[in-house]
Amino acid sequence: MRRPKSSPKSLLDMQTAVQTLILGTAIGGVYALMGVGLNLIFGVMRVANFAHGALYMIGGYAAYYLTLATGAPMPVAVIGAMVVGGCVGYFVNAILLRPVYRSRLERPSEFTLIVTFALSLMATSAAAVFLTPNYRKFEGMWPDTITLFGFVSMSGDRAVAFVTALILLCALLWLVHFTDLGRGWRALTQNRMGADIVGVDVFRLANLAFATSGALAAAAGAVLVPLYLAYPTMGESVIVKSFVIVVLGGLGSIAGSLVGGFLLGWAEALGSVYIGSGYTDIYGLVIMLVVLLFLPRGLFGISEREV
Amino acid sequence: MITRPRRTEAAAKPSGRVPVDLVATGLRVAYERDVEILRGVEITAAARRISLVIGPNGAGKSTFLKAVAGLAPVTGGLVTLGGVDITRWRPRDLLAHGVALVPQNGTLFPAMTVRENLQMGGWLRRREKAWLGESIEAVVNRFNLPRHLVDRRAGDLSGGQQKLVEIMRSMIMTPTTLLLDEPTAGLSPKMASQVYEQIAALPGDLGVTVLLVDQNVRSSLAISDDVYVLAMGLNNDRGTARDITERLGEITAGWLRQGVSGAVKS
Amino acid sequence: MRSNPEKLKLLFAALAVVAAAALAYLIPSPTVLDAVVYFFYFLMLAASWNLLAGICGQMSFAHMAFCVTGAYVAASTANVLGLPMAAAVVVGALAAACAGLFVGIFTLRFRDITFSLATFAFAGVLTSWLIGASDITGGSNGMSAPPIFSGDQARAFVWLGLALSVVFFALQWLLLSSRWGILMRAVRDREPVARGLGVKATHLKVAVFAYTAFWAGLAGGYFAAYTEYVTPTMAGLENMGLVLGMVIVGGIGTVAGPVLGTLVFRFIDFFTRGYGGEYTVFTFALILLVTMLFLRDGAMGLITATLRRFRAPQERWHAAQPAAAPGATPES
Incomplete structure (x- = not known):
């Protein structure tokens, strides 16, 4: 990434840089929301959930149909989407991933990988089959453009998305650090065997982690519909980004994915302004590959303690 | 008579819990179909005593403990706790019935503080905050853990301290039986003797039945009451600690001979 | 050993190639x-x-x-x-x-x-x-x-x-x-x-x-x-999923598995093609999911298990012998 030159004569350049960083922060918040949810599952279960993008898509559609059917305002639609996403997440783990917890699988991580990958294919194609591949949109809470400091202009919906993401991130941090459930999750992340012998019910906690993660992904999908629309393949680029965030920040580290989300937001914003907007999806991936080369565990990676 | 109770969390209440014998009869374990690690082991851990299991490498000592704790695939035989069949129970259900396990490799949560680790020890009764606080306080006092360590990250403690915290954590639920797998593996002799000291006091102070598996034969013999010797997945010898200590040279010589014959056979 | 499984497999492979060649030669429909x-x-x-x-x-x-x-x-x-x-x-x-x-x-x-x-x-x-x-x-x-x-x-x-x-x-x-x-x-x-x-x-x-x-x-x-x-x-995710699915459905880690899996997928595609690619992917992803949940070794696993059941009793005795040998006690 090239840093913009901040010579005094180019105030305009400065303003562009600030505007870019603010836009990057705004989208970075939503990215962080996706990454944190994915990483929660990774930490608790040592599993990469390929269906995370599908949950994002489900959230977008759930919010769209809720507003369409009931005329509900956006906050209600987002909460509704979270409920739907949470339930889907819960049942995916409780029913489809049950063999991972309840029988002796030779390669549990491979099993989950394939099952969630199949699920994501199914969800995407089912959306195209049953909901048609059309783009859909509902009116956001704040469709006007807002102006900050006199020169930063940004769509109000983007601000709404950012604030929602921030609220949900805080709620998740509270859940993880100040409740028994969160303590159980952290225990599972840090030492699987230890959690087993103190009597943590892995299956139950994993179900709840999946539900939480699903709700967060659905919320991210729902708040972005007014900006990026809802369509069957909306989750595909998002899942790649979520993986980038998780690997960037370190597998299993909540703080890592927070940082990773914002880093990705900034990288994309700066890259598309200063390098070229055609390759937005690439910048994050390149950063991830570079980080992986030097820090194979990511920025905040926990040490793996396999038993 | 063997009964089969339901494995509910309700059993976690220690009220009226009396230390009872833990008995393994004809215990068999096989990870793969044809490869039996244990071939019918009989061991009784008598109530309020320290029972020690020793044996040469590959005798199945650790597997035995794992099998009792529900972490190894039991293919035959029974484990009973005071007449209750607990074969193949998960660690969670065992803990609810008063059987705690401290495995060989570290099982602390390294990024949590010692206090949080101890709180995790009371996971099954996590909703009873007052009880949990008292229990942690009691355990910290009982083991004389320096106060300033309580709010340290567990990963920052020394190896011996970590092992002690692990034992403390297993004591939060006031178990009647403690299964210990090589508690001093990788510790300095000084640290090891501290850990043994604490283990030796468990039956007398807390009325705990201890089943100890150890490589460190001499030190562990010094604190044990009953001793079982395993070899090649079978009972090889048994006796009181005094009896075995006297015949120790003869027994270990036997292990060496077996090792040689085993090597020749394969 | 009277029957040589390696030779049998080779025969099967040769038959498959001949059959495919014959089909290619005879098929009139573009x-x-x-x-x-x-x-x-x-x-x-x-x-x-x-x-x-x-x-x-x-x-x-x-x-x-x-x-x-x-x-x-x-x-x-x-x-x-x-x-x-x-x-x-x-x-x-x-x-x-x-x-x-x-x-x-x-x-x-x-x-x-x-x-x-x-x-x-x-x-x-x-x-x-x-x-x-x-x-x-x-x-x-x-x-x-x-x-x-x-x-x-x-x-x-x-x-x-x-x-x-x-x-x-x-x-x-x-x-x-x-x-x-x-x-x-x-x-x-x-x-x-x-x-x-x-x-x-x-x-x-x-x-x-x-x-x-x-x-x-x-x-x-x-x-x-x-x-x-x-x-x-x-290069899309969808095609990667299809390839992965073919291998899993057929039986991962086996030689004939991918052939069977690709056949299954081609049949589905052939009959759902008229409706659009989504239908194909949906049906195939469903089959993949069901395979993962109930038939983890895929079609090849199913075939091997069936063959084992119908094998001559004499041979079965040989197969069963080593497992019983170390004297596993019957569980009560």
Whole structure:
């Protein structure tokens, strides 16, 4: 990434840089929301959930149909989407991933990988089959453009998305650090065997982690519909980004994915302004590959303690 | 008579819990179909005593403990706790019935503080905050853990301290039986003797039945009451600690001979 | 030993090839011929991914990325340098192998999930780049490619596909019966142990990765020459899922598994094609999911289990003997 030159004569350049960083922060918040949810599952279960993008898509559609059917305002639609996403997440783990917890699988991580990958294919194609591949949109809470400091202009919906993401991130941090459930999750992340012998019910906690993660992904999908629309393949680029965030920040580290989300937001914003907007999806991936080369565990990676 | 109770969390209440014998009869374990690690082991851990299991490498000592704790695939035989069949129970259900396990490799949560680790020890009764606080306080006092360590990250403690915290954590639920797998593996002799000291006091102070598996034969013999010797997945010898200590040279010589014959056979 | 299973398997393989050749010769319908060409395209992809993931144990998500590399390089060398398409396809495959070598050196340092994620990310980078760099690659419109054959295109491609598949399976058979086969399985099942015994696991994995990338690239070139067109959608997540699914449904880690899986998929595609690609993907993903949940060894697992049940009792006695020998006590 090239840093913009901040010579005094180019105030305009400065303003562009600030505007870019603010836009990057705004989208970075939503990215962080996706990454944190994915990483929660990774930490608790040592599993990469390929269906995370599908949950994002489900959230977008759930919010769209809720507003369409009931005329509900956006906050209600987002909460509704979270409920739907949470339930889907819960049942995916409780029913489809049950063999991972309840029988002796030779390669549990491979099993989950394939099952969630199949699920994501199914969800995407089912959306195209049953909901048609059309783009859909509902009116956001704040469709006007807002102006900050006199020169930063940004769509109000983007601000709404950012604030929602921030609220949900805080709620998740509270859940993880100040409740028994969160303590159980952290225990599972840090030492699987230890959690087993103190009597943590892995299956139950994993179900709840999946539900939480699903709700967060659905919320991210729902708040972005007014900006990026809802369509069957909306989750595909998002899942790649979520993986980038998780690997960037370190597998299993909540703080890592927070940082990773914002880093990705900034990288994309700066890259598309200063390098070229055609390759937005690439910048994050390149950063991830570079980080992986030097820090194979990511920025905040926990040490793996396999038993 | 063997009964089969339901494995509910309700059993976690220690009220009226009396230390009872833990008995393994004809215990068999096989990870793969044809490869039996244990071939019918009989061991009784008598109530309020320290029972020690020793044996040469590959005798199945650790597997035995794992099998009792529900972490190894039991293919035959029974484990009973005071007449209750607990074969193949998960660690969670065992803990609810008063059987705690401290495995060989570290099982602390390294990024949590010692206090949080101890709180995790009371996971099954996590909703009873007052009880949990008292229990942690009691355990910290009982083991004389320096106060300033309580709010340290567990990963920052020394190896011996970590092992002690692990034992403390297993004591939060006031178990009647403690299964210990090589508690001093990788510790300095000084640290090891501290850990043994604490283990030796468990039956007398807390009325705990201890089943100890150890490589460190001499030190562990010094604190044990009953001793079982395993070899090649079978009972090889048994006796009181005094009896075995006297015949120790003869027994270990036997292990060496077996090792040689085993090597020749394969 | 009276019946030799190796000979029996060889007989089956020969029969399959003869049957496929006869079909290719006899089929009059261009739709069916078209479906057969697609079959060989996916068979090469599935079989080579099976070698990498099923036998060497490396769950790569970059296979379609190598396929598309082969296709693009073939098309562009033919267009720009004026190479005949057949030579260009080989160049494309070699380029894919080089890409595999390069990517493999970087990503195979990681194990299990991290490896999968890294290859996934590589595939993502490549796809976005193909769409983004429209001045070089033609963007999402893709790039046209010259044909290999003149005249009866489809039938010629069926023959070519059959020949390439036979070559692949013959080479795989040689590979698996050599030292390499054992090493690959050792790395899959117990990588730390294999390393401890002195297997250069990373070298082995990179070699296998590059070799399978070669076949993916060859399949890509084959397909590009047939359709005379390449687009970035070839590298999409969907196609990777289909290839993975074919291997799993057929039976991962077996030789015949990918063949069966590709057949199943081609039949579904043949009958759902009229409705649009989503239906095919949906049906196939459903089958993949059901396979994972209830039939983890795939169609081959089912066949093996059935065969075992119907085997002569005398042979069964032999098979059952070692398990009973050490005297497992009956459980009460």
